[in-house]
Amino acid sequence: MTFKKxxxxxxxxxxxxxxxxxxxxxxAFVVISGYVLPNxxxxxxxxxxxxHIHGIVSWWPVRVLLFGVIAFTFFxxxxxxxxxxxxxxxxxxxxxxxxxxxxGAFAGAGTAAWLLLTLPSVAx
Amino acid sequence: MPDTTITLxxxxxxxxxxxxxxxxxxxxxxxxxxxxYHEHWVVLDALNWIKDELDGTLSYRWSCxxxxxxxxxxxxxxxxxxxxxxxxxxxxxxxxRVEPLTYFAVERDLIVDMDGFLGKLKSVKPWLIRExxxxxxxxxxxxxxxxxxxxxxxxxxxxxxxxxAACPVVGAEEDFIGPAALAIAQRYNLDSRDQGAAERADALxxxxxxxxxxxxxxxxxxxxxxxxxxxxxQRVKVDNVKDWYRKLLMPWGHR
Amino acid sequence: MKQRYGTPLGPTWFLGRAAxxxxxxxxxxxxxxxxxxxxxxxxxxxxxxxxxxxxxMIELAKHPISVFVHGLIFGAVLYHSATWFNxxxxxMPMYVAEEKVPDFWAAIIMxxxxxxxxxxxxxxxxxxxxx
Ligand code: SF4
Ligand code: FES
Numbered sequence: 001m002t003f004k005k006x007x008x009x010x011x012x013x014x015x016x017x018x019x020x021x022x023x024x025x026x027x028a029f030v031v032i033s034g035y036v037l038p039n040x041x042x043x044x045x046x047x048x049x050x051x052h053i054h055g056i057v058s059w060w061p062v063r064v065l066l067f068g069v070i071a072f073t074f075f076x077x078x079x080x081x082x083x084x085x086x087x088x089x090x091x092x093x094x095x096x097x098x099x100x101x102x103x104g105a106f107a108g109a110g111t112a113a114w115l116l117l118t119l120p121s122v123a124x
Numbered sequence: 125m126p127d128t129t130i131t132l133x134x135x136x137x138x139x140x141x142x143x144x145x146x147x148x149x150x151x152x153x154x155x156x157x158x159x160x161y162h163e164h165w166v167v168l169d170a171l172n173w174i175k176d177e178l179d180g181t182l183s184y185r186w187s188c189x190x191x192x193x194x195x196x197x198x199x200x201x202x203x204x205x206x207x208x209x210x211x212x213x214x215x216x217x218x219x220x221r222v223e224p225l226t227y228f229a230v231e232r233d234l235i236v237d238m239d240g241f242l243g244k245l246k247s248v249k250p251w252l253i254r255e256x257x258x259x260x261x262x263x264x265x266x267x268x269x270x271x272x273x274x275x276x277x278x279x280x281x282x283x284x285x286x287x288x289a290a291c292p293v294v295g296a297e298e299d300f301i302g303p304a305a306l307a308i309a310q311r312y313n314l315d316s317r318d319q320g321a322a323e324r325a326d327a328l329x330x331x332x333x334x335x336x337x338x339x340x341x342x343x344x345x346x347x348x349x350x351x352x353x354x355x356x357x358q359r360v361k362v363d364n365v366k367d368w369y370r371k372l373l374m375p376w377g378h379r
Numbered sequence: 380m381k382q383r384y385g386t387p388l389g390p391t392w393f394l395g396r397a398a399x400x401x402x403x404x405x406x407x408x409x410x411x412x413x414x415x416x417x418x419x420x421x422x423x424x425x426x427x428x429x430x431x432x433x434x435x436m437i438e439l440a441k442h443p444i445s446v447f448v449h450g451l452i453f454g455a456v457l458y459h460s461a462t463w464f465n466x467x468x469x470x471m472p473m474y475v476a477e478e479k480v481p482d483f484w485a486a487i488i489m490x491x492x493x494x495x496x497x498x499x500x501x502x503x504x505x506x507x508x509x510x
Pocket of ligand 2: 186187189191194195197207208209
């Protein structure tokens with residue numbers, strides 16, 4: 001038998017890192033974005049909630065952490081979607097599929113980096 | 125015949141016509157047999173009864189009748205089972221459909237062609253590999269209980285191939301090395317006496333190797349020996365990732 | 380060549396068995412997470428654009444559709460977390476003093492507990508003094 005060299009090890013390592021980070025952080029993130037934040041500003045509390053969340057997110061350790069979670073989760077998601085589509089029957093000539101999935105992940109991670117880098121710091 | 129019976133719907137295929145009045149062009153068919161129902165009977169007992177009493181041309185493999193030899197694997201109502209461990213009472217009073225293990229070529233009736241699997245198994249070199257064999261008079265290679273425990277589970281495989289019949293990747297990719305062979309490869313890689321991981325790496329790290337697996341996990345569910353091939357394959361992946369980064373960071377180094 | 384036996388796998392192969400359906404559900408969580416990631420990027424952008432843009436984003440988040448979608452995503456994310464933690468010990472068995480920790484406890488120690496801790500800290504940080 002002859003075997004083809006595979007680069008799956010690389011993609012899978014990103015997939016796994018993203019799997020761990022998303023499993024740890026996303027439950028909290030979803031609760032915050034879907035429940036906490038929309039309900040905070042309901043009683044017209046002015047700028048306070050905005051400044052509070054802005055203060056947290058623009059703190060540099062949080063920017064780095066958010067970038068890690070978002071970027072790796074993008075690769076996690078890309079890898080899974082690629083394989084789910086494989087498993088649903090698209091198993092040959094899969095180059096375009098991989099390109100869309102991982103290309104999308106690179107774009108997502110890049111956008112996250114750009115947004116987090118350009119996020120203004122809180123004025124003192 | 126006792127009053128209670130149970131019906132087995134058995135897959136029949138005899139490519140050469142066999143002792144049957146059918147020609148190969150007839151293709152596979154199912155034949156229903158009514159057999160006596162006993163609580164302590166397994167599907168294999170029922171097949172033996174059919175062969176002895178109703179139809180001597182029925183072909184299937186079996187040997188130990190006690191879940192050790194691994195030769196009696198078949199699809200029982202669509203699920204891969206050792207027929208010597210599948211009790212009629214779990215299906216009674218329904219009909220039991222018996223088919224050869226899915227995704228394998230059928231030799232005749234319930235007998236599948238194992239050659240493909242044996243080739244895959246061989247490709248992962250499932251034996252102890254030493255860089256230098258030490259002379260016999262220097263004694264055996266010693267191993268601690270913990271070292272044994274690290275791979276023992278994976279060494280319990282009886283090559284029954286139930287895991288292959290449970291795996292959708294086996295169905296989709298004919299060249300996929302498959303659960304049992306990969307688990308057995310990992311068994312040798314984890315063995316403290318073995319030094320052959322590098323020789324197995326090409327097969328294990330290929331798309332046909334561990335990377336073919338998407339961790340459906342059903343192989344571990346159907347395995348009668350708790351080998352957990354799915355877990356073994358993920359550990360092959362982890363080891364392969366370590367190798368991959370080691371090679372990337374230290375291209376000059378040996379493994 | 381010999382014919383292989385068994386139905387060829389169509390795009391609905393996974394419907395046939397409960398374990399396959401659970402597998403597909405696990406993999407499909409990725410689609411929900413992809414949607415959430417895109418939403419998160421939009422939210423980050425609005426945060427950088429200032430108070431007004433952020434306020435519009437939050438108004439959007441109050442829409443019933445957004446609440447509903449967030450609910451779906453939350454279910455998917457929890458399913459992802461649970462399946463991920465349950466499978467982790469199979470991939471990386473945990474050893475303490477050369478003894479293998481049972482998978483059940485390994486999943487709690489390596490997965491569920493850290494997740495609860497992370498969730499607590501993150502929620503505390505956001506809820507603190509923000510009313
Ligand atoms: S791993 Fe289990 S199911 Fe697969 S061949 Fe071995 S004993 Fe049978
Ligand atoms: S006859 Fe030996 S395992 Fe069933």
